[in-house]
Structure formats: C-alpha cells, structure tokens
Amino acid sequence: MARPIILGVVGDSATGKTTLTKGLVEILGSENVTHIGMDDYHCYDRQERKEHEITPLNPECNYxxxxxxxxxxxxxxxxxLKPVYQHGDGTFGRxxxxxxxxxxxxxxxLGYHTPELSSNFDVRVYLAPPEELRREWKVKRDTSKRGYTEEQVLAELDMREPDSESFIRPQRSRADIVVAFQPGVKDDPDHLDAVLTLREGLPHPDLSSLEGGADAIEVEQHASERRIRIPGEIDKERGAAIEEAIWEQMHFARHLRTEQLGLFAIGTDEEHRSESLAITQVLILYHLVTAKATAAIGGDDVANGRDTASGVPSPA
Amino acid sequence: MARPIILGVVGDSATGKTTLTKGLVEILGSENVTHIGMDDYHCYDRQERKEHEITPLNPECNYxxxxxxxxxxxxxxxxxLKPVYQHGDGTFGRxxxxxxxxxxxxxxxLGYHTPELSSNFDVRVYLAPPEELRREWKVKRDTSKRGYTEEQVLAELDMREPDSESFIRPQRSRADIVVAFQPGVKDDPDHLDAVLTLREGLPHPDLSSLEGGADAIEVEQHASERRIRIPGEIDKERGAAIEEAIWEQMHFARHLRTEQLGLFAIGTDEEHRSESLAITQVLILYHLVTAKATAAIGGDDVANGRDTASGVPSPA
Structure with missing residues (x-):
C-alpha cells in the first residue's frame, strides 16, 4: 500500500481549519482519513497555562x-499513541x-513552526483570513459553542496577539497554499472571496481555461507565487463549472465527486454553502489525490516537487 | 554523549522486578536513570480487562x-510521551x-515477547523464582499493598496461569541473565540462594577466584550457559569480598560503590538485607557500566556481544 499522504491545515485560532477539513474528510470518506488536532499535544492543561501565563500559541506550550x-x-x-486534550474541561484524557x-x-x-516539522507534510495549507474577520468568527464560535462571553473572547484575542505575531503568522511562508477568505462584492458570509496564494513546489492544476469573462477567476503571477481570486458572488452553476475543470485534471479520482463541498456553519446556525469554499476544497483535494497517485506508483516525493525528473506524468 | 544503555528486567507478576531495580537506581543515582514500567502500555483499563476476560499477561492487552x-x-x-497506567484505581492518567x-x-x-523487541535491550534480565515462592510473594504484596484478600490473589494466580505459561515463561530463553532466588540452607527470606544463569552473548566477569572453600560460589558450565549459585547463608564479610572481586573488574566505576545494595522489603515490613541479592545486583551493574563504557568509546554493540572484534579491551 502507498504510504499515507499528510495534509497540514495550519492557522491561528478560528481561521476555519475545521470547516475546511470537514468537507475533505467527507469526500475522501472518514474511513480513509486519520484526522488529528495538534491541540492534543499541549504540555499544559488549562489551569497550568493560566499559572504559567503561557498561551497555546507558544511552541513551549506544546510537545x-x-x-x-x-x-x-x-x-x-x-x-x-496520541495524547488527548479535552477542550470541554481543558484537561488531558486517556x-x-x-x-x-x-x-x-x-x-x-504550529504545524510549520520549523522547516524540519513542515517537511513532514505532503500538502501544506495555511489559513489567513483578515484579522477582523477572524475576530468575528472567534467571537461567534467561542460564545456559541464554548460558553464564553464576547468580552472574554476579545480579551483573550488581545492577550494572544503577541504570540500570534511571533509564532503563528511567520508559518505562512512555509505553506504551499495560503487560503484567505475575505469579504467580496456581496458582503455576507455565504459570498466571501477566496484568495489563494499558490507557491512553487507543488504542481498546481491548470486554471487558464477559467480566466476571463463574467464571474471570472483572476490569476496573477507574482515572482514565484500565483495568486488566484475566486469571487464570492459566483453562482452555483458557475461554481460547478469551475469545480468540473479541476475534477477533469484528476480523472483517476472522479468517483470521489459529491455535492458535499462548500458547506459550513456559523456558530450554531444551520449549514450554509459557499462556492468559493467548495472550489478551495477541490483544489486541495486535487493535491491530495495527486500526491496519493504519485506515491502509489513509486514517485514518492513528486508531490513535494522534490523529484520532478522521475518520469511520472504530471496531470497539470 | 554516549547513547542510553537499556536494561530489561522481565518476569511474571511478583517475581521481584521492583526489588531488583530499586538498588540499581540508587547506586546509579536516580538522576541518571529513567525508570519505566511496561504496565503503562496496557490497552485496557481494569474494568475493560474484566469485560474482555483478558489478563495483562496477554500481549493483546498491551500496545x-x-x-x-x-x-x-x-x-x-x-x-x-509515555502513557500512564494507574495501579491505584486501574485507569489511565495523563x-x-x-x-x-x-x-x-x-x-x-513482556519485554522479550519477540526477538525484535528484545533486541532493543543492552542487558536482558529475566526473573524466575520457583512458582511456590512467587505465589507467596504475590500474596504478601497484594494483600498488604494493594488491598486484596488472600483468596482473591490465589484465584487471580490460577486464572492467570495459562497466560503465564503461554506468554511469560517462554521469554526466559531470550535473557542474558536468568535470576532465580530460591530457598537455600537457611530457609528464610533474608538468606535465599541466588541461582544465576549467564548466557553467552554478554561478556560476563571472571568469578573463578571466588570458587572453592567455605561459602563458595558454585559455578557450573552447561553447554553455552554458565550457572552460578550464590549461597544465601554467606555472611556480610564474605558477601563484601565477592562484591569487591566484581568491583575490581569495573574499576572505572568504583566511585559508584555504596552500601545500598541487597536491601528489600516484604509486604510492609521494615527493610531487610540479602547478600545474594546484593551480589546479583553488582553483577547486573557490571554489565550496565561495561555497556556504558563501551558505548562511550564508540564500540556500540560490544555489550551485546555482536562486535567483539572491535579492539575494545574487555574488562573480563
């Protein structure tokens, strides 16, 4: 069997990590996915963090x-044998x-805290919504799901800011794909733009057929980075066409295609659907199945761009 | 720094594992010793073992x-990051x-359950007191320290017997040193004979000067095994002389010498001292410091008898 393919989804608290991965787990099938939260590797429980005056964002608070x-x-x-941190009461379990x-x-x-650590991932995603949007998301989640008041969440965010600056944001530079959801033309949560920064290293799919015209994907090349804007206001048909163009480039995985992508919840609201989220998920899925297919035919590190001369035909 | 030297002390429940290692930890200095109990690696807690009708002796009950x-x-x-099994309540901790x-x-x-597993140890000790003596020890310990009745302990021993036979005793053949304390001339716990079986593979110290005469150590060679009987009735002076003869063969570690060896407790009794225990501990210590010294000068596997041609002078 080909070795497991490792996806990293890294970002500050409430940047949408779980929302992004949820759709991927569903499409790959939960029986095919091992889903791990790095919070399990905290070395201090909630009480000890208070006593030590240390935030979970600090590498010294994690093994x-x-x-x-x-x-x-x-x-x-x-x-x-994975440790278990219990968010409910902030202690460690079996x-x-x-x-x-x-x-x-x-x-x-902190998945990309050092170059050594980040080299363990086949596909490195970093989530970087604008801070304003992240604060809004964190308030919504922590007041609805974790029982905090808005004042508490805002105070916590301010308290953590120096560590976000020192430890979290510098990891952005080690990602293959930086995902920034942000308010677009229609300023509501269902129609956020997705701005994706694709770095060299991973062979990204060809999106040129999707440029131009109304509701177009915008692609800009900045030195070794490609920046793609998926407009939040595109409709379901246009979204499906874009997804289809990416699916065509991973024809060996077409059987995975479902309608499960793009779904998200805000607080305890019912589920919403976002086209830009769905397209972002398909793009990440493209990299996962490409890495898997490559490993399956023995070209282990092609997915990491470290062995492009191995003769494995590149789908891109 | 030379790599850590790994000592295995394997044996059935209540064979004296902790008693044997306690003196070694004290002489090496607790700050220099990492002491790990494999019970921490149970996969089922006490309640689950009952439900599954499985004993901790079964490899399937351990990771x-x-x-x-x-x-x-x-x-x-x-x-x-080591799991923690809590003997107090039979559950897992942080x-x-x-x-x-x-x-x-x-x-x-189960340290020597497979050849692969046992190859991780530099020195492999297996404890094999006669079953009768082990039952007596287990009753004394579990009634005094773990709150069971004698009937409960005896029933547990009977229940575990098939697994002891299937999984524990076969490991004896993978040990470098088999230690069997057993009743000698004076039939009391302070004067047990120690019968040591030394296997080829480890270079054992030269004990020929200690043979013959009153209170002599008896040495017999059986094919590739040397069997040594340390009489339980020898007095403190004779014991000290034997220890001295072994210490002379590890002169680079003489600074470790103390009076801490040979101490043991029965149930909640005060501490006793056994000369044969002390000598057994010095013999094991000999192997630990020899392995350490060898690793320190780059002859990694000399201690395992796998590289005797490396030119490292053997103290034996």
Missing part, C-alpha cells in the same frame, strides 16, 4: 518534538491508539 | 508495537514526557 516524531511515524505508516489511514489530516496552530 | 517504538526512541536518546537518562531501566511482563 513540538513529539509532534515531529508522531508525524514521521504516521508518514511511515506506523501507529502512534491516550488514543491511532493507525494512519490513506490520508492523514493534521490541523493545528 | 506491543508502541513499546517497541518507544524503546527505539529511548535508545536513540529521543524523548517519548501521559508523561520522558527523556532518556544515561541508563534506562524497563521492567515489565
């Missing part, structure tokens, strides 16, 4: 070396025996 | 693969971040 060790094991197809499935999705605050 | 993984990390000088010190002492039921 960074153990995370690296476990990532290496998972990548090699080996099981781990560890969990975890075997890597075909895909391993790791979401967390 | 054997994770034990191997962690041993490899420790041997490489890397930290582990994991423990453990860095290997100079010496790693692992005691447990």
């Amino acid at each position: 960074m070396d153990i995370i690296g060790q476990h990532l290496t094991h998972l990548r090699n197809g080996e099981p781990i 560890p969990d025996y975890v075997k890597p499935q075909s895909f391993v999705l790791i979401e967390g605050l | 054997m693969d994770i034990i191997g993984q962690h041993l490899t990390h420790l041997r490489n000088g890397e930290p582990i 994991p423990d971040y453990v860095k290997p010190q100079s010496f790693v002492l692992i005691e447990g039921l």
Whole structure:
C-alpha cells in the first residue's frame, strides 16, 4: 500500500481549519482519513497555562518534538499513541491508539513552526483570513459553542496577539497554499472571496481555461507565487463549472465527486454553502489525490516537487 | 554523549522486578536513570480487562508495537510521551514526557515477547523464582499493598496461569541473565540462594577466584550457559569480598560503590538485607557500566556481544 499522504491545515485560532477539513474528510470518506488536532499535544492543561501565563500559541506550550516524531511515524505508516486534550474541561484524557489511514489530516496552530516539522507534510495549507474577520468568527464560535462571553473572547484575542505575531503568522511562508477568505462584492458570509496564494513546489492544476469573462477567476503571477481570486458572488452553476475543470485534471479520482463541498456553519446556525469554499476544497483535494497517485506508483516525493525528473506524468 | 544503555528486567507478576531495580537506581543515582514500567502500555483499563476476560499477561492487552517504538526512541536518546497506567484505581492518567537518562531501566511482563523487541535491550534480565515462592510473594504484596484478600490473589494466580505459561515463561530463553532466588540452607527470606544463569552473548566477569572453600560460589558450565549459585547463608564479610572481586573488574566505576545494595522489603515490613541479592545486583551493574563504557568509546554493540572484534579491551 502507498504510504499515507499528510495534509497540514495550519492557522491561528478560528481561521476555519475545521470547516475546511470537514468537507475533505467527507469526500475522501472518514474511513480513509486519520484526522488529528495538534491541540492534543499541549504540555499544559488549562489551569497550568493560566499559572504559567503561557498561551497555546507558544511552541513551549506544546510537545513540538513529539509532534515531529508522531508525524514521521504516521508518514511511515506506523501507529502512534496520541495524547488527548479535552477542550470541554481543558484537561488531558486517556491516550488514543491511532493507525494512519490513506490520508492523514493534521490541523493545528504550529504545524510549520520549523522547516524540519513542515517537511513532514505532503500538502501544506495555511489559513489567513483578515484579522477582523477572524475576530468575528472567534467571537461567534467561542460564545456559541464554548460558553464564553464576547468580552472574554476579545480579551483573550488581545492577550494572544503577541504570540500570534511571533509564532503563528511567520508559518505562512512555509505553506504551499495560503487560503484567505475575505469579504467580496456581496458582503455576507455565504459570498466571501477566496484568495489563494499558490507557491512553487507543488504542481498546481491548470486554471487558464477559467480566466476571463463574467464571474471570472483572476490569476496573477507574482515572482514565484500565483495568486488566484475566486469571487464570492459566483453562482452555483458557475461554481460547478469551475469545480468540473479541476475534477477533469484528476480523472483517476472522479468517483470521489459529491455535492458535499462548500458547506459550513456559523456558530450554531444551520449549514450554509459557499462556492468559493467548495472550489478551495477541490483544489486541495486535487493535491491530495495527486500526491496519493504519485506515491502509489513509486514517485514518492513528486508531490513535494522534490523529484520532478522521475518520469511520472504530471496531470497539470 | 554516549547513547542510553537499556536494561530489561522481565518476569511474571511478583517475581521481584521492583526489588531488583530499586538498588540499581540508587547506586546509579536516580538522576541518571529513567525508570519505566511496561504496565503503562496496557490497552485496557481494569474494568475493560474484566469485560474482555483478558489478563495483562496477554500481549493483546498491551500496545506491543508502541513499546517497541518507544524503546527505539529511548535508545536513540529521543524523548517519548509515555502513557500512564494507574495501579491505584486501574485507569489511565495523563501521559508523561520522558527523556532518556544515561541508563534506562524497563521492567515489565513482556519485554522479550519477540526477538525484535528484545533486541532493543543492552542487558536482558529475566526473573524466575520457583512458582511456590512467587505465589507467596504475590500474596504478601497484594494483600498488604494493594488491598486484596488472600483468596482473591490465589484465584487471580490460577486464572492467570495459562497466560503465564503461554506468554511469560517462554521469554526466559531470550535473557542474558536468568535470576532465580530460591530457598537455600537457611530457609528464610533474608538468606535465599541466588541461582544465576549467564548466557553467552554478554561478556560476563571472571568469578573463578571466588570458587572453592567455605561459602563458595558454585559455578557450573552447561553447554553455552554458565550457572552460578550464590549461597544465601554467606555472611556480610564474605558477601563484601565477592562484591569487591566484581568491583575490581569495573574499576572505572568504583566511585559508584555504596552500601545500598541487597536491601528489600516484604509486604510492609521494615527493610531487610540479602547478600545474594546484593551480589546479583553488582553483577547486573557490571554489565550496565561495561555497556556504558563501551558505548562511550564508540564500540556500540560490544555489550551485546555482536562486535567483539572491535579492539575494545574487555574488562573480563
């Protein structure tokens, strides 16, 4: 069996990590995905963090070396005994025996903290919504789902800001794909633009057929980065056409296609659907199935752009 | 720094694992020793074992693969996040971040379950007192320290017997040193004989000067095994002379010498001293410091008898 493919979804608190991965887990099939939250690797429980005056964003508040060790094991197809942090009461529970499935999705605050650590991932996504939007999301989530008041959440955000600056945001530079949802023409949560920065290293799909015309995807090249804007106001048909263009470039995985992408919730609201989210998810999926297919035919590191001369035909 | 030296102390429940290692930890200095109990790697808590009708002696009741993984990390000088099994209430606690010190002492039921697993140890001790004596020890310990009745302990022993036979005793053949304390001339706990079986593979110290005469150590060679009987009735002076003869063969470690060896407790009794225990401990210590010295000068596997041609002078 081909080795597990490791996806990193890294970003500050409430940047949409879980929303982004949820659709991916559903499309890949939960039985094929090992889904790990890096919060499990905190070294201090909630009470101790208070006493030590340390935030979870600080690498010293996390067993960074153990995370690296476990990532290496998972990548090699080996099981781990994963610690368990319980968000409910902020304490640690009984560890969990975890075997890597075909895909391993790791979401967390500090996945790309060092070059060594980030080299464990096949596909590195970093979530970078504008701070204003993130604060809004965090208030909505933590007041509706985690029982805090708005004042508490805002105070916590201010308290964490120096660590966000020191430890979280610098990781952006190590991502293959930076995803920034942001208010677009229609200023509502269902119609956010998705601005994707695609870095060299991963072979990205060809989107040239999607440029131009109304509701067009805008593509700009900045040195070694390609920046793509998926307008939030495109309608369902146009969204489906764009998704279709990407699916065509991963024809060996067409059987995975469903309507499950693009769904999200705000607080405890019912589910919404966003075309730009769905397209972002398809793009990430493209990289996951490409990496998997490449590993399956022995070109292990093609997905990381480290062995482009191996003769494996590139779908892009 | 030389890599950690790993000692295994394996044997059935109540064979004296903790008693044997306690003196070693004290002489090496607790700050130099990482002491790990393999019971921490149970996969089922007490309640679940009851439901599954499985004993802790069964490999399927333990994360054997994770034990191997962690041993490899420790041997490489890397930290582990160790699970914690709480004997008090039979549940799992918060994991423990453990860095290997100079010496790693692992005691447990199943350390030599497979050849791969046992190859992680530099020195492999197996404890094999006569079953009758072990039953007596288990009753004394579990009624005094773990709150069981004698009937409960005896029933538990009978229930575990098939697993002891299937999984525990076969490991004896993988040990470098088999230690069997047993009743000698004076039939009391302070004067047990120690019968040591020394296997080829480890270079054992020269004990020929101690043979013959009154209170003599008896040495017999059986094919590739040397069997040594340390009489339980020898007095403190004779015991000290024997210890001295072994210490002379590890002169680079003479600074470790103390009076801490040979101490043991029965149930909640005060501490006793046994000369044969002290001598057994010095013999094991000999192997630990020899392995350490060898690793320190680059002859990594001399201690395992796998590289005797490396030119490192053998103290024996």
